[in-house]
Amino acid sequence: MTAIETFIARIQPLVGNRISTNATVRQHHAHGEGWQSPDPAAQPDVVVFARTTEEVAAIVSACHDLYLPVIPFGGGTSLEGQLTATKGGVSLDLSQMNAIPEIRPQDLSCRVQAGVTRQQLNGLLRSDGLFFAVDPGGEATLGGMCATRASGTGAVRYGTMRENVLGLTAVMADGKIIQTGGNVRKSATGYDLTGLLIGSEGTLGIITEIQARLHPLPETILGATCQFSTLADAVDTATSIIQAGLPIGRLELLDDVQMDACIRYSSLEGYRPLPTLFFELHASPASVTEQADLLREITEYHNGLSFRASASPEERTRLWKARHDAFWACMAYRQGHKGMTTDAVVPISAMTDMITLAKQDIEESGLVAPIVGHVGDGNFHTVILIPPEPDGWARAQALDHKIIQRALDLGGSISGEHGIGIAKQMFMHNQHGNDAIMVMHAIKRALDPRNILNPGMLLPAAVSP
Structure with missing residues (x-):
C-alpha cells in the first residue's frame, strides 16, 4: 500500500464519509482566492473534513507517522498561495469545526x-x-x-x-x-x-x-465619505486624521479606478469616479457631532470636494458592502481578466509617497490596477487585472514586485495582512536578513522536524554562513 492508501485505511473509520479523493474536491482545496500555482498537479492527494480537535490530532498523528504533508484549509480565502499542496499530501478542511462553545x-x-x-x-x-x-x-x-x-x-x-x-x-x-x-x-x-x-x-x-x-458595540457610529480631485489630497487627509487622534473606527481609501468599479458593481448612486475616503467614527453620543465637525474641517483643509456624514445604519451598510465587494467589483470591471492582489504597508508618514508612486508605476505598466487601502494603518492593496495575453502574468508580476520593493525602500513591509505563502517568499531576505531567516528555520525544525506542516510555505531557503 502507498502512504496515502495507508492513511485512508487508518483515518476512514474515524471520519466515515468525510474523506475524499474526488478530483473536483481536491482541485477546490488546491488554491485560495488569490495566487494559484501554474502547476495543475500542485494539489492534495486526499481531503479530510474534521469536526473536533481530537480528530485533527489523530489525522496529524497519522501524517506524522507516514511522513505525509498536511495543509490546513479554512474558508479558502487566502491570497498568497498558502493552500497550494507543493508536495501533495492531505488537505485538512476545518470548515465544519464551526461551534462556539x-x-x-x-x-x-x-x-x-x-x-x-x-x-x-x-x-x-x-x-x-x-x-x-x-x-x-x-x-x-x-x-x-x-x-x-x-x-x-x-x-x-x-x-x-x-x-x-x-x-x-x-x-x-x-x-x-x-x-x-x-x-x-x-x-x-x-x-x-x-x-x-x-x-x-x-x-x-x-x-x-x-x-x-x-x-x-460602539454607542454611536457615524459613517462619512469625502471625494477628492487628487489621490495625494485623499492620502494627506487620512494622515492628518490619524495624527489628530480622532476616534476613527474605519478609514478606507478607494482611488478613482476602484471607485469607478464599485459605482458600476454596487450601484453607488451620487458618487463620481474620484479618489474617495470612507470613514466611521466610533464615539459617545455627546462627542460624535464635535468629532464629525473636526473631521469635516480636516477634509476641507485638504481640498475635499463633497463631505457627507450619516448615522443611518442602512446607508453605512450600503457603503461598507460596496467596500467589501471591491475585489469582485474589480473582477467584473474587465471581463476575461484575472486578479493579482498586492499587499504592502508603510509608516503613516510615507503613505502619500507610497500610494502616489504606486499609481505612477501602474500607469507606466499599461495595466489596470485599482487601489484600495486601509490607510489608517499604512496598509494598501492593488488588484492588478491580468490581461488574457501571453505576457499578461509576467507584466502583472513585474508591477507587483515593483510595488513591494517601493514599500521596502520606504521602510515598510512586504505584507500587512495577507501573509507570505509562496508568492512573497523571494522578498523575505530583503526584509528580515539571512540571520533572521535562519532563526525561523531553526524554530520550524524544532517544532516540525519531519517538515509535514504546510511544507514550502512562508520560509525561503536560508543561506548557510
Missing part, C-alpha cells in the same frame, strides 16, 4: 472553533452588545485569520488578530494538543506561543480553537 460577556471574550466565520460570530454576539472587531472581508474563518495574522478595515482602532486573540488550542506536528494563553488580558509566563502560532500559516501547528477578545 463559550461566550463570556463579562470577560469580553469567547471560545470558538477554527471554522467559525466573523459573520457567524458577530451574528450571535449582537444580542449581548458585543462584537469581534477584526474584519478582513469575505467569509474568512477565525482559524485562517489567525494563521495569516489578518486585519482589515477595523485594525486602525481595534488592532489585528495579534491583539484580538487571548489564547489558542493547537495540534502540533506529532499530533500532540497544546493550549496557549488563556482568558486573561496579560500574562508573563514563558515564551509567547500564541504570538508564535499567529501568522505562522500552518507551518508550526494547526489551530483548532481560538479564545477571542471581544469589544462592546
Whole structure:
C-alpha cells in the first residue's frame, strides 16, 4: 500500500464519509482566492473534513507517522498561495469545526472553533452588545485569520488578530494538543506561543480553537465619505486624521479606478469616479457631532470636494458592502481578466509617497490596477487585472514586485495582512536578513522536524554562513 492508501485505511473509520479523493474536491482545496500555482498537479492527494480537535490530532498523528504533508484549509480565502499542496499530501478542511462553545460577556471574550466565520460570530454576539472587531472581508474563518495574522478595515482602532486573540488550542506536528494563553488580558509566563502560532500559516501547528477578545458595540457610529480631485489630497487627509487622534473606527481609501468599479458593481448612486475616503467614527453620543465637525474641517483643509456624514445604519451598510465587494467589483470591471492582489504597508508618514508612486508605476505598466487601502494603518492593496495575453502574468508580476520593493525602500513591509505563502517568499531576505531567516528555520525544525506542516510555505531557503 502507498502512504496515502495507508492513511485512508487508518483515518476512514474515524471520519466515515468525510474523506475524499474526488478530483473536483481536491482541485477546490488546491488554491485560495488569490495566487494559484501554474502547476495543475500542485494539489492534495486526499481531503479530510474534521469536526473536533481530537480528530485533527489523530489525522496529524497519522501524517506524522507516514511522513505525509498536511495543509490546513479554512474558508479558502487566502491570497498568497498558502493552500497550494507543493508536495501533495492531505488537505485538512476545518470548515465544519464551526461551534462556539463559550461566550463570556463579562470577560469580553469567547471560545470558538477554527471554522467559525466573523459573520457567524458577530451574528450571535449582537444580542449581548458585543462584537469581534477584526474584519478582513469575505467569509474568512477565525482559524485562517489567525494563521495569516489578518486585519482589515477595523485594525486602525481595534488592532489585528495579534491583539484580538487571548489564547489558542493547537495540534502540533506529532499530533500532540497544546493550549496557549488563556482568558486573561496579560500574562508573563514563558515564551509567547500564541504570538508564535499567529501568522505562522500552518507551518508550526494547526489551530483548532481560538479564545477571542471581544469589544462592546460602539454607542454611536457615524459613517462619512469625502471625494477628492487628487489621490495625494485623499492620502494627506487620512494622515492628518490619524495624527489628530480622532476616534476613527474605519478609514478606507478607494482611488478613482476602484471607485469607478464599485459605482458600476454596487450601484453607488451620487458618487463620481474620484479618489474617495470612507470613514466611521466610533464615539459617545455627546462627542460624535464635535468629532464629525473636526473631521469635516480636516477634509476641507485638504481640498475635499463633497463631505457627507450619516448615522443611518442602512446607508453605512450600503457603503461598507460596496467596500467589501471591491475585489469582485474589480473582477467584473474587465471581463476575461484575472486578479493579482498586492499587499504592502508603510509608516503613516510615507503613505502619500507610497500610494502616489504606486499609481505612477501602474500607469507606466499599461495595466489596470485599482487601489484600495486601509490607510489608517499604512496598509494598501492593488488588484492588478491580468490581461488574457501571453505576457499578461509576467507584466502583472513585474508591477507587483515593483510595488513591494517601493514599500521596502520606504521602510515598510512586504505584507500587512495577507501573509507570505509562496508568492512573497523571494522578498523575505530583503526584509528580515539571512540571520533572521535562519532563526525561523531553526524554530520550524524544532517544532516540525519531519517538515509535514504546510511544507514550502512562508520560509525561503536560508543561506548557510
